[in-house]
Amino acid sequence: MLDLDLEGLLTEVKALNPAPKTMVVQFPDGLKINLREVVERLEEATHAEVISVLDPCFGACDLADDKAKKYAADLLIHFGHSKLYHAAVKTLYWPLHYRVSEEAIWKIAGKLKALKVKTVSLNAASQYVKDLDRLSKALEREGIHAEQGKTKSALERGQVLGCDLSNPRTVEGAVDAHLFYGDGLFHALGLLFASKKPCYQFNPLLMEWVDLNQYHDKFLRRRYALIGKAQEAKTFGILMSSKVGQFRKKIAVEAKKLIEKHGKKAFLFSLDNVNPNALMGLGIDCWVNTACPRIATDDAGLYKEPMITHEELKVALGEKKFEEYVFDEIRH
Numbered sequence: 432m433l434d435l436d437l438e439g440l441l442t443e444v445k446a447l448n449p450a451p452k453t454m455v456v457q458f459p460d461g462l463k464i465n466l467r468e469v470v471e472r473l474e475e476a477t478h479a480e481v482i483s484v485l486d487p488c489f490g491a492c493d494l495a496d497d498k499a500k501k502y503a504a505d506l507l508i509h510f511g512h513s514k515l516y517h518a519a520v521k522t523l524y525w526p527l528h529y530r531v532s533e534e535a536i537w538k539i540a541g542k543l544k545a546l547k548v549k550t551v552s553l554n555a556a557s558q559y560v561k562d563l564d565r566l567s568k569a570l571e572r573e574g575i576h577a578e579q580g581k582t583k584s585a586l587e588r589g590q591v592l593g594c595d596l597s598n599p600r601t602v603e604g605a606v607d608a609h610l611f612y613g614d615g616l617f618h619a620l621g622l623l624f625a626s627k628k629p630c631y632q633f634n635p636l637l638m639e640w641v642d643l644n645q646y647h648d649k650f651l652r653r654r655y656a657l658i659g660k661a662q663e664a665k666t667f668g669i670l671m672s673s674k675v676g677q678f679r680k681k682i683a684v685e686a687k688k689l690i691e692k693h694g695k696k697a698f699l700f701s702l703d704n705v706n707p708n709a710l711m712g713l714g715i716d717c718w719v720n721t722a723c724p725r726i727a728t729d730d731a732g733l734y735k736e737p738m739i740t741h742e743e744l745k746v747a748l749g750e751k752k753f754e755e756y757v758f759d760e761i762r763h
């Protein structure tokens with residue numbers, strides 16, 4: 432069950448001094464069904480001008496602080512994610528939480544017991560991370576010790592992103608297995624490739640247990656096929672994003688130099704919302720993505736030309752062996 436906690440939000444906004452006169456609100460695409468209700472409540476409670484950003488939002492790396500600044504907003508409210516970066520304007524991060532059910536807890540405990548897991552690392556994306564403590568206490572009562580990794584980064588304890596798996600690495604040596612609590616495969620696959628321990632997922636929306644280890648070889652076969660196509664390419668397009676959380680110009684420029692070192696052509700392209708239509712008609716044989724890693728891993732099938740990561744480029748050009756495969760990450 433999704434917990435918007437609107438009353439808590441309104442209390443926090445009304446307590447601000449000075450009171451904001453203009454607010455910009457930003458929702459991830461999957462939660463825009465709640466946008467009108469939130470905006471109406473904000474306007475009624477504060478009498479402020481509220482501007483809703485409808486551009487796609489895929490995470491806290493997609494922060495609309497540049498737009499809020501342009502609209503001279505006193506406050507940006509970013510829904511669905513927790514803080515990753517210092518924003519250009521005053522920003523209130525409002526993660527939306529799903530409450531873990533008792534049924535989910537007992538299913539997870541039962542599966543871990545059956546697998547003889549004595550110590551498990553608990554991991555979740557921002558909308559589920561709040562309930563990891565409750566899940567941890569329940570597992571401890573069942574005789575299963577639970578760990579939640581934490582680095583010095585802005586990520587919360589136990590929080591993972593598909594592009595940042597630094598937290599679980601801190602407890603890798605202390606656990607028998609890793610569990611990702613949440614929906615979708617992007618974060619879960621990142622966890623799988625960040626660890627040498629067995630990895631599992633429990634999807635609370637579908638109430639489904641998933642053995643992530645089954646995806647390891649399947650994923651690598653798909654990536655190997657794309658790398659094979661990239662080896663035949665003569666002209667490469669390197670995609671960059673100007674979004675603060677995805678800005679990797681240095682890596683993009685290094686990729687261009689590496690391609691040219693191998694006698695091939697390379698061009699740098701800036702695009703904040705990467706999609707197939709935007710890449711048509713440019714005469715590119717292969718795309719190298721340095722923006723959100725999800726573009727190359729989750730969405731590669733949408734593109735006519737192979738879409739690879741900058742790490743995979745090194746394999747395609749013979750600079751690294753495929754056995755040294757590295758999942759693309761952006762550490763925060």
